[in-house]
Amino acid sequence: MLIVQKYGGSSVADAAKIERVAGIIADTYHAGNEVVVVLSAQGDTTDDLIGKAREINPNPSKREMDVLLTVGEQISVALMAMQLEKMRLPVVSLTGWQIEMNTDSTYGAARIKSISTERIRRELDKNRIVLVAGFQGINKYGDVTTLGRGGSDTTAVAIAAVLGADKCQIYTDVDGIYTADPRKVPGAKKLSAITYDEMLELASLGSQVLHNRSVELAKRYHVDLEVLSSYERKPGTKVREVVKDVERMIISGVAKDADIARITVAGVPDRPGVAFRVFSAMSRAKINVDIILQSAGSDGTSDISFTVAEDDADAAKAALEAAAEAVGCDHIAVDRDVAKVSVVGAGMMNSSGMAVRMFEALANCHINIQMISSSEIKLSAVIAQSDADRAVQAVHEKYFGEG
Ligand code: ASP
Numbered sequence: 001m002l003i004v005q006k007y008g009g010s011s012v013a014d015a016a017k018i019e020r021v022a023g024i025i026a027d028t029y030h031a032g033n034e035v036v037v038v039l040s041a042q043g044d045t046t047d048d049l050i051g052k053a054r055e056i057n058p059n060p061s062k063r064e065m066d067v068l069l070t071v072g073e074q075i076s077v078a079l080m081a082m083q084l085e086k087m088r089l090p091v092v093s094l095t096g097w098q099i100e101m102n103t104d105s106t107y108g109a110a111r112i113k114s115i116s117t118e119r120i121r122r123e124l125d126k127n128r129i130v131l132v133a134g135f136q137g138i139n140k141y142g143d144v145t146t147l148g149r150g151g152s153d154t155t156a157v158a159i160a161a162v163l164g165a166d167k168c169q170i171y172t173d174v175d176g177i178y179t180a181d182p183r184k185v186p187g188a189k190k191l192s193a194i195t196y197d198e199m200l201e202l203a204s205l206g207s208q209v210l211h212n213r214s215v216e217l218a219k220r221y222h223v224d225l226e227v228l229s230s231y232e233r234k235p236g237t238k239v240r241e242v243v244k245d246v247e248r249m250i251i252s253g254v255a256k257d258a259d260i261a262r263i264t265v266a267g268v269p270d271r272p273g274v275a276f277r278v279f280s281a282m283s284r285a286k287i288n289v290d291i292i293l294q295s296a297g298s299d300g301t302s303d304i305s306f307t308v309a310e311d312d313a314d315a316a317k318a319a320l321e322a323a324a325e326a327v328g329c330d331h332i333a334v335d336r337d338v339a340k341v342s343v344v345g346a347g348m349m350n351s352s353g354m355a356v357r358m359f360e361a362l363a364n365c366h367i368n369i370q371m372i373s374s375s376e377i378k379l380s381a382v383i384a385q386s387d388a389d390r391a392v393q394a395v396h397e398k399y400f401g402e403g
């Protein structure tokens, strides 16, 4: 089999951890597999490098940031190669540019355009274990780029896709995907399998086990993905197109996203074209809008509220202020103290009564719901951020019992 493995920063944080991971790689190789390993930067290396940059220049160019940050992954692959050499295993480490990981030129958040399989294939044909630095690529100018924080998962899935790998295993410091954050919700249960779509919802909802892009790629190219622990050798969570009935739970998870802000455009005239103007302003500013609510007042005006990523809140406000006259609104308000709590499960909406339980849980804890949105596989409520952890606990308990 051809197996692509990815180890996160915490799994390779120091020499002892590198040695343990090398043991898993060696076993996979000795079992007769071809092995490609993608590594992240050790421990907090990326954050530390960002800190060093800030000490010198609080506003460095994104190009130079990428030159700096790609160093972290290079350290990891070189050290892992040395460890495997010590174990007398044939190994080679490669950078993003050596494997022609071609990306666009959006420094700091580059998108992969193509990957050459030629070099990796040649090394595998020499029976070598191939170590690839995650998170990094090269653009058409020959400059170094990065794929965005957490991007090594995406490197691994992309390589698995182009090589047609039999498996892509993401090794991390948790042993799989849980129905809620296990550090915060004591009753959280590990899922044996989850669909790509559910995983995408959970990832974008702030359950940060996998980089979102990596799940999108896995879905598009049908990559057989598994999330598992680098500490304990046991099955993790499989991420697939469909999940067999025996493995299925109607609800696959409860997630919280506190990094959102609610924007209210208050007192807009109730006439055609207003929503168009508001959301055109957002689209011109390249701001993604999530939940939208329009409520009519008694005086012939209405309010349009919507949520955006918290980082975009200032830009959203500025763009709306610039468009305020055209929109004809009374005022614009920004509330950052909100969070979104969501229940995710394929087919949840087909199962009557499923949604009601979330509202019941929130009602029982006297948590006020500001906005609601639903889709085939998800139900979300926007609430005060100070209520969010309590809400996740209560909602989780409603669906899964008390652990
Ligand atoms: N080292 C990068 C980060 O910390 C990429 C990764 O770990 O996936 O974001």
Ligand code: MG
Residues within 6 Å of the ligand: 008, 150, 153, 208, 209, 210, 211
């Ligand atoms: Mg990660």
